Amino acid sequence: MKVEIKRSKRRKKTISARLDGDIMYVYAPVDTPEKELHKIIKNFEKRFARRNLKRELNKEHxxxxxxxxxxxxxxxxxxxxxxxxxxxxxxxxxxxxxxxxxxxxxxxxxxxxxxxxxxxxxxxxxxxxxxxxxxxxxxxxxxxxxxxxxxxxxxxxxxxxxxxxxxxx
Ligand SMILES: [Zn+2]
CATH class of the missing domain: 3.30.2010.10 (Metalloproteases ("zincins"), catalytic domain)
Structure with missing residues (x-):
């Protein structure tokens, strides 16, 4: 999973992410500290991985x-x-x-x-x-x-x- 971070001045607080194929786009406020962003991205990755696994298992079985x-x-x-x-x-x-x-x-x-x-x-x-x-x-x-x-x-x-x-x- 590739990660592409898009920082926005207009964004105030929330960080969101969406998965498009194998790329995860992360939208974050400009001033989000690197460390915090990294932690949140890890969580998004886990969540998307779980969702993919669920989809695959139910397709396969x-x-x-x-x-x-x-x-x-x-x-x-x-x-x-x-x-x-x-x-x-x-x-x-x-x-x-x-x-x-x-x-x-x-x-x-x-x-x-x-x-x-x-x-x-x-x-x-x-x-x-x-x-x-x-x-x-x-x-x-x-x-x-x-x-x-x-x-x-x-x-x-x-x-x-x-x-x-x-x-x-
Ligand atoms: Zn029982």
Missing amino acids: NLREVFNKLNKKYFDGKIKIKSIEYVTVQQSKYGCCNYKKKTIRLSHYIAQMPDWVRDYVIIHEMAHILQPNHSKAFWDMVYRYKLAERARGFLIAKKMEDNQELDIE
């Missing part, structure tokens, strides 16, 4: 197709959702669902894991669409997936399973 397959196999096709997508902002959760809005979000970390682990996380979130808690009924649904236990072990081994649980609104 058809999560809706995976969802449809799992829905048919484990839930008799009964689960309806509005969207399922990879996100790049979740730092501590592998997956989460908003069961009111019927959306499922997966962390980009999941994209690097084996498919059977990804499937477990999706099934876990799908089950939450029906059961927003971790009740026995919930786990009964999840354990219809034969690799559920192994996938949980896999995630525990990554020491993140504890943070993986979703928030319920």
Whole structure:
């Protein structure tokens, strides 16, 4: 990512940026200190990189197709959702669902894991669409997936399973 800084006298306070292809244009007031500008540019770069990664992951992986397959196999096709997508902002959760809005979000970390682990996380979130808690009924649904236990072990081994649980609104 190339950075082009445009300083403007008319600009009073705000610094903004836009990405055009591979060039990031940064608009800043004339008197912004170099050091501060540098810090802000780093943040913009991170944000744009996350946005690009999100776009690429969702283009590359058809999560809706995976969802449809799992829905048919484990839930008799009964689960309806509005969207399922990879996100790049979740730092501590592998997956989460908003069961009111019927959306499922997966962390980009999941994209690097084996498919059977990804499937477990999706099934876990799908089950939450029906059961927003971790009740026995919930786990009964999840354990219809034969690799559920192994996938949980896999995630525990990554020491993140504890943070993986979703928030319920
Ligand atoms: Zn859960």
